[in-house]
Amino acid sequence: MGAAKRPACFSKDSPIFGIMKRGFGATVVTFLDISLLPNVDGDGLGFHQTFCAYTNADYNNGRGISFVVTPEVAASISSETFGLGVGGLDGQVGSEMGMWEVKETKEMGQGLFAREDVAAIFAGESLIIKTPVLFVAKQLLDTPSTSRRQLVLQKAVEQLPEKTRTAVEKLAESRDGGVKDMILTNGITVKWPWADEVPELLAVTPEVARINHACRPNALWRFNDYTLGFEVFALKDIKPGEEITLSYGFESRSHRRRVKSIEANLGFTCRCPLCSANETLIEQSNDRLSEIKALKSVLPSDQKDSPQLLGLLPNLIKNLEEEDLHTEIPMYEEILAYTWSSFGIEVRAKYWAGRARRHWAVIAGKESWETKRCADLENDVKAHASWMSWDGEDPWEGVGQGHPWDEREGDDHDHDHDHSH
């Protein structure tokens, strides 16, 4: 790429000026030029990239928000995006509702706990909806450390309103300290679909950052890239006093690999209930994880082999349930529903569509199109495009004993409770 380019932030043509021109009423917008990153694989001359610390201190009723991104990405932060912030929802969920509290744990620093005096929290219920206060381009953190990078990250924190800045400065660090460490320890990767290259950003939300990791968590998160609302919701029913946990990743690896990956990538030794369980339980879990991997590896991708799914998928779902790995289950249930529908077996299609609908309602939300799509199939299997779409041979040819047509209704009950109220 050759010699240094003049940092784009200061150029009149810079897209960041677009933001300033569009304006945000009384909003304070601060920016600064940053970072010349040497290109280690290139011709040695290095290329230069510009990152801006872009802060809107008024955002979300004074909660504030900072971005450390390229000027192009900063320019994609539109007034529409900012106009839709969920900060006005303060008070609707979370601590204000008395659902959870931050407490000191024995081995993991602070953690978030369901309050003792609340009734149970049900699967699918929201625990936190907050806007992140800091977004940082992952690309910037992946580069060798420079003082300029440190400077831009610090600036992004300093520019936040005092209350928010104090909350950020109190967040945990896991290695050498410093802002980069704080971001890697507490940031969650989200995609930013508003810029052409769809960059990955680490989003730091102080309330969410108090949630510890568990390899079998009881909560999940989702990020709404329209409202910038970062939501944590219950994946399972959570009892009063129970710790609320999220998975930071690596949950489908076997115990040893999981512990090593977490140490190498996240800088701590996992002390979650599964990783601290006795040897027998860990072995059982490892066996199930191998079985899950083996089943996934033989799942047919060709439609002509879809009869095989009818045997493989219920087995896979059963293993995932027993292993407490819930997020993939509705997808497999939904595939089973379409497969049964394609063979014209209404009752089975309805059964699996119903299960998929209930599980999608927790994982993707009651109003999600996944939930609605399954409800459509469940409500009128025969009107669905998949109905009787199988045009191959008798699918049960050679299946032998345990013919799927013989499967009696009611053989396997769905124990999941539908908490829709």
Ligand SMILES: C[S@@+](CC[C@H](N)C(=O)[O-])C[C@H]1O[C@@H](n2cnc3c(N)ncnc32)[C@H](O)[C@@H]1O
């Ligand atoms: C995002 S913070 C979670 C909140 C943190 N415990 C605090 O005091 O603010 C992540 C840090 O918490 C600790 N942590 C989280 N989950 C853990 C686990 N399963 N085992 C051990 N330490 C954990 C690690 O120090 C990790 O770097």
